[in-house]
Amino acid sequence: MKAVVQRRYGSAVLGDLDVPVPGKGEVLLEVRAAGVDMGVWHILTGRPYLLRILGFGFRAPKSVVPGRDVAGVVTEVGPGVTGFEVGDEVFGTCEGSFAEHAVAPVSRLARKPRNTSFTEAAAVPISGATALQGLRGVQPGQRVLVLGAGGGVGSYGVQIAKALGAHVTGVCSTRKVDLVRSLGADEVVDYTVADFTGTYDLILDCGGARPFSLLRKATTDRGRIVLVGAETGGAITGGFHKLMASPLLNLFSSKKFVPLMSAECADVFDELRALVEAEKVKAPVDKVFPLSEALDAIDHVYSRRSVGKTVVAI
Ligand SMILES: NC(=O)c1ccc[n+]([C@@H]2O[C@H](COP(=O)([O-])OP(=O)(O)OC[C@H]3O[C@@H](n4cnc5c(N)ncnc54)[C@H](OP(=O)(O)O)[C@@H]3O)[C@@H](O)[C@H]2O)c1
Structure with missing residues (x-):
């Protein structure tokens, strides 16, 4: 699969990786869109250094693929998963959403709001x-x-x-x-x-x-x-x-x-889905970048040019 590959802090390139395999409590997603927020820049650069002690990887990032916000379709279900099946359209967070496929724990997924595109849904989770x-x-x-x-x-x-x-x-x-x-x-x-x-x-x-x-x-x-x-x-x-x-x-x-240390969990994403479906909240998507320009997308957010949310569409 195509993915943004980040083997050390401060540098990432578009490359090819094996499709990951979902473990217990996880599903494999065909990623349709990945949201970009300041956190992606922090994990890409390893700055501030405090992040490295907080569990994101001391010398190199723990996740080889950056990106956490995700919206996509379930293509495989790991052991012990209930409530999700192949074909479900979901949104939430995972490790490594800047890729064609990503594994996500179901504890951080909810059903995609019915009234949004994948691009809009991917702009919602963390922010x-x-x-x-x-x-x-x-x-x-x-x-x-x-x-x-x-x-x-x-x-x-x-x-x-x-x-x-x-x-x-x-x-x-x-x-x-x-x-x-x-x-x-x-x-x-x-x-x-x-x-x-x-x-x-x-x-x-x-x-x-x-x-x-x-x-x-x-x-x-x-x-x-x-x-x-x-x-x-x-x-x-x-x-x-x-x-x-x-x-x-x-x-x-x-x-x-x-x-504030916000939690990324299915309950919260379900609450957000309800707000979006009730049209009380909409995803303010500013700019959409292709996967090949994911680093430009991160720079767009880091340099405060993003008006609302920036998304990488895959
Ligand atoms: N505590 C948590 O759990 C949590 C979760 C998510 C994000 N965060 C952090 O919360 C902050 C906001 O996240 P975000 O995703 O909303 O970021 P964002 O999209 O970059 O928005 C931050 C806004 O703050 C304004 N701003 C004012 N002074 C700034 C400055 N000196 N540097 C940068 N921006 C400045 C900018 O608006 P103007 O251009 O209009 O001034 C910008 O639009 C980030 O530091 C992020 O890392 C924390």
Whole structure:
């Protein structure tokens, strides 16, 4: 099969590999599309280095094929699998979706939403699941601020917060304003013109570029600042330094910083499928690249040119 092959950090090429064999609790997928998010860049480069200790591979990436978000068709079922059969159209996450075939654990798969293409479905799993988990507990009428609202997680954050009945303010740069408005944000702030004002019950911080003091000031008493991620840190901890600092910051305030580590699991993907089928959430696909240009797709996301989501179609 054709696949993006990554035998060491920092370099990958299009090559040929054997089709993988599904193990216990896994299925083989004919991959139709693979979503691209910042995580793919992190695993491709091995940066920040903290990732390497967190289980992604110390000297070289554990998975020879990059890509986690996946949408495709089940072509073989491994031992012990129930609930999925050959021909099922699914979406979720796996190791190595930048390939014609990939093995995926059924614990990270759900049925593809009926009303989406494979390309749209592949844009949902990681970003959608992260936004959904970051917004848990939001009540109707609450005020939610989404920083990085035109990016992967933020674009789902705006839609899911609206679906929960919140009043949503999305913050982004100029070229993402139209997208954020189209996703249903009540207010859109172009931070290149003027930064956001006001106070919020929940801030979903997907950009990571604002100081803690500003975030705290913009939060109501007992409000939450959910730290999703940042590309602002150095090579060692990257944006994790912000997440690691939160327990200390929470010592002296009723306004809580919440470091988010999103889980990739079938239940969450099922919730997302329901939201998509109810037309409360749509996949904001920006650009679609062929497998041969998967590295360009990653660069498109890394360089913040992606307006919404980027997908590799296979
Ligand atoms: N905690 C978790 O479980 C989890 C899960 C998924 C992702 N993440 C992390 O969360 C962050 C957001 O992920 P994403 O997929 O939404 O990324 P993305 O698609 O690149 O979106 C991030 C947005 O933040 C804005 N931004 C503002 N300042 C930035 C800066 N200094 N560097 C980069 N972007 C900046 C950009 O919008 P403008 O161009 O409009 O400024 C961009 O659209 C990433 O760091 C990612 O690694 C964490």
